Amino acid sequence: MEKVILVLNAGSSSLKFSLFADAPDGPELRFKGQVEGLYGAAHFVAVDTAGQTLGERHWSEDDRLGQDRAALHLVEFLRSFRDRYQLLAIGHRVVHGGPEFSQPALIDGDILARLEKLVPLAPLHQGHNLAAIRAVAERAPQLPQVACFDTAFHRRQPELAQLFALPAAITGRGVRRYGFHGLSYEYIAGVLPQVAPEAADGRVVVAHLGNGASLCAMAAGRSMASTMGFTAVDGLPMGTRCGNLDPGVILYLMDELKMDARAIERLIYKESGLLGVSGISSDMRELLASDDPRAALAVGLFVYRIGREIGSLAAALGGLDALVFTAGIGEHAPEIRERVCRDAAWLGLEFDEAANAGGGPRISTASSPVSAWVIPTNEELMIARHTRQALAPT
Numbered sequence: 001m002e003k004v005i006l007v008l009n010a011g012s013s014s015l016k017f018s019l020f021a022d023a024p025d026g027p028e029l030r031f032k033g034q035v036e037g038l039y040g041a042a043h044f045v046a047v048d049t050a051g052q053t054l055g056e057r058h059w060s061e062d063d064r065l066g067q068d069r070a071a072l073h074l075v076e077f078l079r080s081f082r083d084r085y086q087l088l089a090i091g092h093r094v095v096h097g098g099p100e101f102s103q104p105a106l107i108d109g110d111i112l113a114r115l116e117k118l119v120p121l122a123p124l125h126q127g128h129n130l131a132a133i134r135a136v137a138e139r140a141p142q143l144p145q146v147a148c149f150d151t152a153f154h155r156r157q158p159e160l161a162q163l164f165a166l167p168a169a170i171t172g173r174g175v176r177r178y179g180f181h182g183l184s185y186e187y188i189a190g191v192l193p194q195v196a197p198e199a200a201d202g203r204v205v206v207a208h209l210g211n212g213a214s215l216c217a218m219a220a221g222r223s224m225a226s227t228m229g230f231t232a233v234d235g236l237p238m239g240t241r242c243g244n245l246d247p248g249v250i251l252y253l254m255d256e257l258k259m260d261a262r263a264i265e266r267l268i269y270k271e272s273g274l275l276g277v278s279g280i281s282s283d284m285r286e287l288l289a290s291d292d293p294r295a296a297l298a299v300g301l302f303v304y305r306i307g308r309e310i311g312s313l314a315a316a317l318g319g320l321d322a323l324v325f326t327a328g329i330g331e332h333a334p335e336i337r338e339r340v341c342r343d344a345a346w347l348g349l350e351f352d353e354a355a356n357a358g359g360g361p362r363i364s365t366a367s368s369p370v371s372a373w374v375i376p377t378n379e380e381l382m383i384a385r386h387t388r389q390a391l392a393p394t
């Protein structure tokens with residue numbers, strides 16, 4: 001039987017998974033898939049490396065399929081491969097590693113308890129990430145499980161980029177900017193030398209635009225700043241998260257609307273962003289297909305905020321050499337890429353319309369002082385590599 005590593009990546013609107021063979025030159029994909037569109041019209045599909053569909057299922061919007069039932073469906077699907085593969089370990093994306101975890105960690109009861117404390121800091125993710133780990137630990141306690149953190153890549157940011165202007169005693173409690181989508185940014189930093197060699201050693205802003213969305217400023221592949229902060233609700237407006245918000249708004253909601261912490265949490269994590277502004281959907285595909293002016297307003301705000309944050313991160317880097325688009329929207333929505341690139345013309349980005357329509361990878365003109373790229377992310381491969389490494393550190 002072939003030895004394999006299973007990777008689980010629970011996002012805010014999806015459960016992604018990949019099965020990698022433990023090959024001598026690194027993890028080799030056998031098949032992958034996802035349940036996407038969670039809490040809406042969910043869709044499961046799994047494909048092998050030849051693009052052959054191994055399984056598919058649709059749920060209606062009324063099913064309100066969440067992470068827990070998506071995971072059960074996945075277990076059912078994976079069961080049919082039991083005789084073919086020997087499972088060595090499971091690698092998990094764990095969104096928050098807090099101040100303690102700057103490396104992937106082989107999970108035991110103690111680490112699980114420490115990660116549990118971070119659940120309130122990532123209410124759309126952490127609980128689901130840990131529930132999957134716990135469920136496996138109960139059924140197969142000997143199976144190694146490795147937590148790979150979305151925050152880890154950012155922990156070496158300059159001190160000022162991590163600091164809130166709060167009293168030192170609060171900062172000392174770990175209330176600082178962490179940044180997320182680190183596995184995605186780490187993957188992009190790793191492939192930049194091949195895809196965009198002229199940019200790899202330079203000042204790059206990577207736009208991870210999915211249901212959760214953030215930007216990362218990188219200098220020579222190192223994270224220098226991120227739009228996300230203490231939690232993954234900061235920065236850009238997202239599918240259902242508000243992004244940057246004047247903290248005075250929170251006080252107003254408490255004092256004037258008598259909202260408590262849970263009601264505010266629901267508002268800023270689940271009812272805002274593209275969904276809140278449009279009143280229609282959190283799904284960019286639906287908004288782009290709609291001719292409702294509220295959909296246009298939500299998309300317009302998304303693009304506008306990205307443009308402002310690119311300016312801010314370019315300032316943090318002292319200039320900009322390249323802009324990279326990745327994740328669901330970044331990889332699949334040429335219209336959004338075009339609007340963001342056109343707004344960044346002032347930085348010296350000359351947009352190439354034909355290349356963008358073709359999906360890139362380069363979507364700026366050959367002579368553009370700032371280059372722009374589309375690079376599909378691969379958080380799962382990053383997790384598989386880290387998991388392998390954690391099993392047998394070299």
Ligand SMILES: Nc1ncnc2c1ncn2[C@@H]1O[C@H](COP(=O)(O)OP(=O)(O)O)[C@@H](O)[C@H]1O
Pocket residue numbers: 011012013014209210211212239282283284285286288327328329332333
């Ligand atoms: N063809 C497409 N055009 C526009 N948006 C798309 C397309 N495909 C996926 N998306 C958007 O990508 C987002 C999901 O991105 P993804 O990175 O998979 O999310 P998650 O945050 O759950 O990991 C959704 O908003 C979806 O609408």
Ligand SMILES: CC(=O)OP(=O)(O)O
Pocket residue numbers: 010011012013095150180181210211212213232
């Ligand atoms: C951190 C985060 O927002 O992740 P995702 O985009 O997968 O929801």
Ligand SMILES: [Mg+2]
Pocket residue numbers: 011012210211212
């Ligand atoms: Mg994601």
